[in-house]
Amino acid sequence: AISNAEYSDDTPTGSGSSIDLTSDANGNVFVSDGAAALNIASGINEVSVSFWQKNSSTPSTSSFWADPGRALQAHVPWSNGNIYWDTAGCCNGGTQRINADANDFGQDWTEWNHYVFIKSEDYKEIWINGELFLDGENTGPLPTNINKLWIGAGGNGGNSLRGKMDDFAVFASTLDEDQILSIYEGGTDLYPAKRDISALDVEEEPPFSVPLLIDFAGDGANSAGASPAPWVSINNLVQDQSFDLGSGVSITALDDGFNPNNPAQPGEGATYDGISVPQEARNDYLFKIADAAGTSARMRIDGLPAGEYHVTVFEGRTTDVSQFAKIWSGDDEPATQNTGDFAKGSASVRVSVAEGQSLWYKHLEDGSGGVSGMIINAAPEIVNISVVRNADGTVTVTFDGTLQTAPTVNGPWSDVDGNSPLTIPSSDAAAFGRAKK
Ligand SMILES: [Ca+2]
Ligand SMILES: [Ca+2]
Structure with missing residues (x-):
């Protein structure tokens, strides 16, 4: 389910749609039942999370978060410019977390960048745009009871990315450098075949209507x-x-x-x-x-x-x-x-x-x-009416719609049988007039 986010046609590959989470701190794509598929990766204690991201700003956010217990999580970046890669909880540097300052690595946060987060048994890596940014050792095994995943946000869908994300993919394997470069260069061979997702109804806002x-x-x-x-x-x-x-x-x-x-x-x-x-x-x-x-x-x-x-x-x-x-x-x-x-x-x-x-x-x-x-x-429709007195004493009434006359300004009104412009002889009784559409 998609919350507080919208599709954008700004994508790193120039086709399809990305998800835009820029405008809301609680924007996310929530995966409930399907999140259990992540336990396939947990079963072999090997996972690679790959996605494109473009930050419009860099407050303290998460780009993905699996529960229970922060099974998988990445801040890309936190507000201090560090990228954090957490697994099996937080925030022990020996068992759960690797992190480093990414401000000077060369990527521009506000452009599309490609990230891969890998845990391969005890060894972890973070890749940015096809280059290894950080590696380290975390010995805590991946939890095998994952049941929730938020994409583009932290736990319960908060602290969301202020930016756009595309092509989020999780592999139950350790991507190698060639595979990472292949995705970074736009290859799609590693992705599953496209499925028809039109049945996954995204609730669209109704078009604007007054009032x-x-x-x-x-x-x-x-x-x-x-x-x-x-x-x-x-x-x-x-x-x-x-x-x-x-x-x-x-x-x-x-x-x-x-x-x-x-x-x-x-x-x-x-x-x-x-x-x-x-x-x-x-x-x-x-x-x-x-x-x-x-x-x-x-x-x-x-x-x-x-x-x-x-x-x-x-x-x-x-x-x-x-x-x-x-x-x-x-x-x-x-x-x-x-x-x-x-x-x-x-x-x-x-x-x-x-x-x-x-x-x-x-x-x-x-x-x-x-x-x-x-x-x-x-706005109410403007209905025009004008009256011109002619030299021969008749009056010509030009009007939109139907002309109505009444003996008093408050009515009762009755339709006049005639089309605009209508010339009324001077012998007719005086009357109030109005045009009605
Ligand atoms: Ca006042
Ligand atoms: Ca009120």
Whole structure:
């Protein structure tokens, strides 16, 4: 099962897919039942683990981990630049672990590098890009009760590689230099024949659909609780850290972070832009952490498909005097606020988002209150209607869809039998008109 990771077409061989674990500290490929196959290697106390890896950064991570008891594990590297190769537990230098500083070996961590970790009875080796990096003696035999394997991560799927991995392979044998070079040079003879893995369903995220419903402040301290699905509740936003909204859309706070607060709650839901907003969303809000009046901080929403959106923001706090913001797409930041005051209520802004553009919200901090939530919905279709008075006293109405008229501005409305442009004689009774699609 694959968790918190995605496929990438960036591969060392230029074909197929790698697994990308860059964005999550808990990304991993977990092998449960199949992990017992590693006991074939344990039975002869001989194993070679081969894979390609490209680190985007090098915090303290593991590239693979078999349980129980850290049967097999490698840090590639740990945050100190050491590569560690652990077997049969940790961290005895005589029985379990070899390690060395790999910073100066010549590989660039951020490029694709090929690694092989070998234990051949008591002798261990680590190879990087077809060259022997380290060898040593560890006398602890491989455990023969292996039942779990995490690829790209440590025990329980944490401390995961921040980077990409490809062609992870385990051999119940000791690869020799020629075999290692063969893999490094792109040979596939040592791999088993390709199997059809289409049946191993990878759960794909559904495509983005409106409305996207965001509850600012979830179930953390100073929050009123998470809103029921399909609302996405955000406990807080850390500056420069993206938050996954699902379906490839994310939100990132820039300039400052946002923290939750929940005084003066309305204690009831409301309807904004035709959407029922639960009280869990209204009863709390996020405020700019440095909340001095006159300061501002942005939120950037990435990954929205191109389209016309109606972006609605709202604030539930019943004692906030005012709240303003700017909402725009791409580089079109307006000079001044364009929401109007949405304290104790809501405001909607129509935004056109082009392919690849970000949607922006800029919080204009006034020292009180904040923003309780955001609704990103499809913009209502623009229906045009115009009227021209002609020289002969008739009027010509040009409209989209169907023209309707009514004796009062509140109706009742009835369809007019005629197509646009429609010329109405001056003898007709005065009426209110509207176009409807
Ligand atoms: Ca909430
Ligand atoms: Ca305010």
